[in-house]
Amino acid sequence: MARVIVNPLRSPAERRNLLLGVIFASPWIVGFLVFTLIPLGSSLYYSFTRYDLLGDPVWIGLRNYNLLLTNDADFRVVMYNTLWWVLISSPLGVISAFLMALLLNTNILGRSIFRSVFFFPSIVPVVVTAFVWQFLLSTQYGAINGVLQGWGFPIIPFLANPAYVKPSLVLIHMWSQGSAMVIFLATLQDVPRTLYEAAEIDGANSWQRLWSVTVPMVSPVILFNLVMSLISGFQNFTLPWLMTQGGPEKATEFYAIFLYRNAFQYLLMGKASALAWFLFVIIVLFTVLVFRVSGRYTYYAGGGR
Amino acid sequence: MSEVSKAGISRRSFLRGLSVLGVGSVLAACAPAGAPAASSGNAGASKESVVIQHWVFWNQPGKVKDKFEASDDLKKALGDNKWEFRTGVAWDAGLTAVAGGTPPDIGVIGNYLKYMLKGSVIPLDDYISKSQVIAKDKFIEGNWNEVTLDGKVMGIPGYECFVRRGLNYNTRLIEEAGLDASKPPVTWDELLEWHKKLTKFDTAGNLLQFGIDPYDAEGGVGPGSDGFFLTDSWGFDYFDEEKKTFNLDNELMAKGIDVMNEFVKIIGPDNLAGFRKVEGQGSWGGSYNAEKQAMIIEGYWHPGETANEKPEVSKVNKATWIPVPEERRGKKVQFGGGHMAQIFKDAKNKDAAWPLAEWMQSQSFCDIIFDNIGWLPAYKPYFDKADPKKYPGLDFYFQSIKDADYWGKFIRCPIEDFISTKFIEIRESAYRGKMTGTEAAQALQKAAEDEWKNQGLS
Numbered sequence: 171m172a173r174v175i176v177n178p179l180r181s182p183a184e185r186r187n188l189l190l191g192v193i194f195a196s197p198w199i200v201g202f203l204v205f206t207l208i209p210l211g212s213s214l215y216y217s218f219t220r221y222d223l224l225g226d227p228v229w230i231g232l233r234n235y236n237l238l239l240t241n242d243a244d245f246r247v248v249m250y251n252t253l254w255w256v257l258i259s260s261p262l263g264v265i266s267a268f269l270m271a272l273l274l275n276t277n278i279l280g281r282s283i284f285r286s287v288f289f290f291p292s293i294v295p296v297v298v299t300a301f302v303w304q305f306l307l308s309t310q311y312g313a314i315n316g317v318l319q320g321w322g323f324p325i326i327p328f329l330a331n332p333a334y335v336k337p338s339l340v341l342i343h344m345w346s347q348g349s350a351m352v353i354f355l356a357t358l359q360d361v362p363r364t365l366y367e368a369a370e371i372d373g374a375n376s377w378q379r380l381w382s383v384t385v386p387m388v389s390p391v392i393l394f395n396l397v398m399s400l401i402s403g404f405q406n407f408t409l410p411w412l413m414t415q416g417g418p419e420k421a422t423e424f425y426a427i428f429l430y431r432n433a434f435q436y437l438l439m440g441k442a443s444a445l446a447w448f449l450f451v452i453i454v455l456f457t458v459l460v461f462r463v464s465g466r467y468t469y470y471a472g473g474g475r
Numbered sequence: 476m477s478e479v480s481k482a483g484i485s486r487r488s489f490l491r492g493l494s495v496l497g498v499g500s501v502l503a504a505c506a507p508a509g510a511p512a513a514s515s516g517n518a519g520a521s522k523e524s525v526v527i528q529h530w531v532f533w534n535q536p537g538k539v540k541d542k543f544e545a546s547d548d549l550k551k552a553l554g555d556n557k558w559e560f561r562t563g564v565a566w567d568a569g570l571t572a573v574a575g576g577t578p579p580d581i582g583v584i585g586n587y588l589k590y591m592l593k594g595s596v597i598p599l600d601d602y603i604s605k606s607q608v609i610a611k612d613k614f615i616e617g618n619w620n621e622v623t624l625d626g627k628v629m630g631i632p633g634y635e636c637f638v639r640r641g642l643n644y645n646t647r648l649i650e651e652a653g654l655d656a657s658k659p660p661v662t663w664d665e666l667l668e669w670h671k672k673l674t675k676f677d678t679a680g681n682l683l684q685f686g687i688d689p690y691d692a693e694g695g696v697g698p699g700s701d702g703f704f705l706t707d708s709w710g711f712d713y714f715d716e717e718k719k720t721f722n723l724d725n726e727l728m729a730k731g732i733d734v735m736n737e738f739v740k741i742i743g744p745d746n747l748a749g750f751r752k753v754e755g756q757g758s759w760g761g762s763y764n765a766e767k768q769a770m771i772i773e774g775y776w777h778p779g780e781t782a783n784e785k786p787e788v789s790k791v792n793k794a795t796w797i798p799v800p801e802e803r804r805g806k807k808v809q810f811g812g813g814h815m816a817q818i819f820k821d822a823k824n825k826d827a828a829w830p831l832a833e834w835m836q837s838q839s840f841c842d843i844i845f846d847n848i849g850w851l852p853a854y855k856p857y858f859d860k861a862d863p864k865k866y867p868g869l870d871f872y873f874q875s876i877k878d879a880d881y882w883g884k885f886i887r888c889p890i891e892d893f894i895s896t897k898f899i900e901i902r903e904s905a906y907r908g909k910m911t912g913t914e915a916a917q918a919l920q921k922a923a924e925d926e927w928k929n930q931g932l933s
Binding site: 220223224230239270309310324329330331419433436 | 499574589595744749892904907929930931
C-alpha cells in the first residue's frame, strides 16, 4: 500500500494561512524575541564577562562560575538559606492551601464569605502584606508582642532573631496561599461523588476517604502546586527584601536578594548573570527530580503523565 | 504570472514588508537612545527650547516643587527651556537609566563615585571657570573634595550637603535620668555611662527606652558619601587610594567595633534589630523622634527634620561633638559630605542643564529647602547668612565648621559599597557574640581584599 505524504504547505491556501497566522502571532513573537530571548542570550553572554553596567563587558570565561563555587563564602550561606526556604516553605504552603480548600469544601454556614476571606491575602499586594505582618510581628509594637507584653511575658523577636525570622516568613507564606487554595477547591469539587459513596458503602471513615479517595484524585494538582511553589521559592525576593533585607545576620539573604545585591549594589552584572543561570539549572534539576519522584504517586484519570 | 507579480506589489510581499517594518519599528523603539550628536548640549546656543530632565532620589523635594517653580531664580536658570522634575528616583532606577544611555540631563541620584569612576558624568571645570556663582573656595572643603576626582570636578554639591557628625541628645530624657544635660559625654566611656543610665527594661525584661544605638543613622555609616563614621571617631583611613591597600585589620578598627558593640549588648541585639526595623520603618532617627532613644549620632539635618516632623521633640534637642576614644579626648571631629548634582555624559542638554547646578546654590532654592525640609547646602555664601538658631541644636553644626580640628577624609574606593555591606554584616556577627572585634577587623580586611581580587582590580 503506497503511503501518501501530505505537505501541509503545498497548497497556496495553506501557505497563506500559515503566513497570516505568523503575522497575527508576530506581536507575541517580536515581544518574545525582544523582551525574553535577547535578554536571555545577553545574560548568558554577560555571565562569562566582568561587566559593571557602566562600562564594556570583559570576557573572563568561566571565572564567575568558578568563583561562586569555590571562593564565595556568601554564596554558600545564600544557598543554605534558599534550600531551607524551598524545602520547608513549599511543602508547608501546599499543605496549608490543601487544608484550607478541604475546610472550605464542606457545607459550613457562610462558606462564600470564608472563601473570599481566605482568598483575600493572595490579591493583596506583597508590599501591603509585608507592612501588615511587620506591624503584627514587630518586636516592640507588634500586636502579638503587645499582648504578650501586656500579660507580663517576654516578647518574641519574630523578625529580629536569626533563629525565628525564617519560620516567621514561612508563617506569612502559608497565610498567603489563596491562589493555590482556589485551584485545590476547584479540583475537590470535580472529584466524583460516586467514589465517596462507594467508599462509604465499603465502610471507609472520613480519614480513609480523604487518604484513599481525595488525595489520589487531586494528586496532579498537588504536583502542580508543588512545582510552582518550588520555582517561586527559589526566586523568593519581595517579601524578605521588604521585611528584613536579608537580615538579621544574613538569615534571610536568599538567592534572589543576593543576585540583586550583586547586580545593582555592587554593579557585578557578570556575576549576577552567572548566579541567574546557575539558579535556572538548579530549578530545572529540582523540577525534573520532583516529576520523576512524583510519577509513582500521582494519579491521572486518563492514565497519562 | 510571475511577471505580473513583479510589476506590482503582491499581497504577500506587502505583508512581508509590513512585518519587517513592524519588527524594525519595535526594535528601534526599544533600543536605548544613542549617544548624543556632536551638537548635543548646545541647546542653549541654538536658542531652541528644550526640556531639561532633572532627577533627584529623595521624595521631599517633590513637596516643594510649586515653590521652586514660583521662584524667579529657577525661571532665570531655565530661560526658554522647560523643566521636567522627577523626585523619588530609586538609586537602581537611576543606574539603569544611566547604563541604558537615557540619563537625566542633571541629576542627584546617588552612585556618585561609581559614575565618576566609570566616566558616566562629565567634568564641570569649563563651566566652573566661567561661572560667577560656583568656585572651589565658596564650598566647605570636605564637600568640594568629595566632588573631585583626579583633579577634575565631577559634580556640584547640592540639595543636602553641609556637615554630618554630631551627637544629638534629648535633654528631657537626660534630665529625667538624673544626668547633667549641660555636660554631655566627650568620650565613648562617658557615653557608655549615660547609655547605661538611660536604658530601661520592664519587669519581664522588655526594652522600654535606651540611651543610644551607636550604629543608628550616621553612627552606622560605612564608606560612601557620608564617610565612614567609625574611622572618623578613631582617627584612621581604611583605604590608601594611591597604594590601593586596605587598612581595616588594625587595632583601632578592632577596638572601635568592640566599644560600639558594648552598647548593643546592653540593649540586646534582638531588641536593637526590632527597634531599628520598626521605628519609622528603619528610617534614621525614628526611635529618637519617638523618644525611645535618648541620643543619636546624626548630621546637621537632624535638628531641622525633627522640627518639621516632631516639633515637641525638637524643643528638647541639643547637639555636641561625636564621642572619641579616651586617647583622643578633646578632638573635635567633623565630616563634610553629602550629595551632588552631576551632568551625565549621555545627557541631551548638558549646557542647558548647567544653570540648574548654579540655581541649586541660589538664595531662593536654599531658603525653600532649609525652611521646608531642614537641609543645608555646602555653599558658604548661603550658610554664612543663614540663621543657625533656626532649629534647636543646629547652631552646634554651624559653629563646628569653625572649631573642628579633625575632618574625616572622603576616600575613593571602588568597592566601597561592598565594604559598607560587609561592615554591617560583620559587626552584627560580633555583637551577637560570634566573633571578637579583632576577628571582625580581620574578617573585614580579608573580605575586602578577596573582593578586590575577585573584581580583577589588583
